[in-house]
Amino acid sequence: MNPREYDVENVDMSWCPGCGNFQILSTLKEVLSELGLFPQEVVLVSGIGQAAKTPHFMKGHIIQGLHGRALPVATGVKAANPELTVLAIGGDGDMYGEGGNHLLHAIRRNPDLTNLVHNNMVYGLTKGQASPTSPVGMKTPVQVEGVFSEPLNPLALAISQGASFVARTFSAETELSREIIKTAIIHKGYALVDIFQPCVSFNKVNTYKWFKENTFVLQGGQNDTHDRKKAMELAMAGPPYPLGILYQDRPGRVTFEEQLPAYREKKDPLWKRRPPEGLISAFIEGLR
């Protein structure tokens, strides 16, 4: 399939020229078309932020909901229809800040979805406040004396919580991103892909050059992706920060939706089933 199938026309683009989001967007379109998925089979769920606008700039079903709430909504979509390919997309602020609690519990539940986090280490939509991954010392219009809180380590957090798939890439490493996102979508279970990405307008510390100089791509054989302890070591390493798949469960782990009673006897998505109308009507009438 041609990635152009995922293009939308006549859209006002709200991203700055040079933003890493453009590379992530085109990589995502390429991956979905390479996988032979039609936009009708894909649900893109997001919260608030510039990264969370990604679904608006491509074809597919979308839900752009509340700040930080992409993961519970995406989990619900997958639970209502396990046949769909579901992605939860957002930035470091949305997913790790507002959505931090949801992240913890989405990892534990292990729904079969892909969580893309565009990590530019700053709140870009609101013009440059420190995010949960901003480095100590970074000055912003709010953190005028510099950030003093320790940045969150999303990969170590995810691995410690037993995440099924954990990877990191860099928006400019398009080949690597394509391979990782593709593997993450194919992987059955919760998959976190943290994507380093420069914010050309509001992060003057973590620039293209900074990411280039402070990352390295893990070579084949450099890590055993099924070894959680080794993965933890890689997640704690840096700078320079390793890019690649840090951890991946062996096949066979059960997902959130597979354990739901609704799918014990039949696999049909919920919309295909007829509700017990008589029972529901009687219940509602009983309340009047």
Place this chain on the structure above:
Amino acid sequence: MDEGSFSHHFVESGPGYLRYRLTEDGVSPRGIFGNGTGLIRIDSHEHDESGHIEEDFDMRERMQMKRMSKLKLLEKAALPPTVHGNPKDACLVLSWGSTGPVLQEALASLGRADVALAHFSQAYPLHSSVLDLVAGARKIIVAEGNSTGQFARLIRLSTGRKADHLLLNFRGHQFSVEELAHGLERILLGGDAE
């Protein structure tokens, strides 16, 4: 809206499907992911009919009017209050939630035919019949468990009718039957008005 049927609460989405299609009553046909060829695009930001993020002023106005017309439908579908006694020209006591049964017992102990009770198990939006209900009462008393008379304010905001008396309890526990009976008796005897 077909109120009687649950199985037709969504449609198969075809090409050109619009999740927020502007309609007479404000309700757009609801598509479900996986059912049909049309893309279903849901957005919490201001959007156009297709669900695309959009801040056009005219579109914004149309979408807001659409939302408000759905409120009209909700007012019709809202649960009406349960009325005990004849509220016409009566002293009508309004309550909501768990205050209701206590109040009912307190009123029974008073044994007054000129006092009626309306209990709301849904506080918002108010059912469209509430306007006539409060307009027809001689006197309105609101009994509720907070210090500011929140429901009395809502009644005034929605109907224009100001409560004549408030019976409030904000000591951190439910009203007792005796407490309510005593409070009502004081008001009915022409005691201290709020």
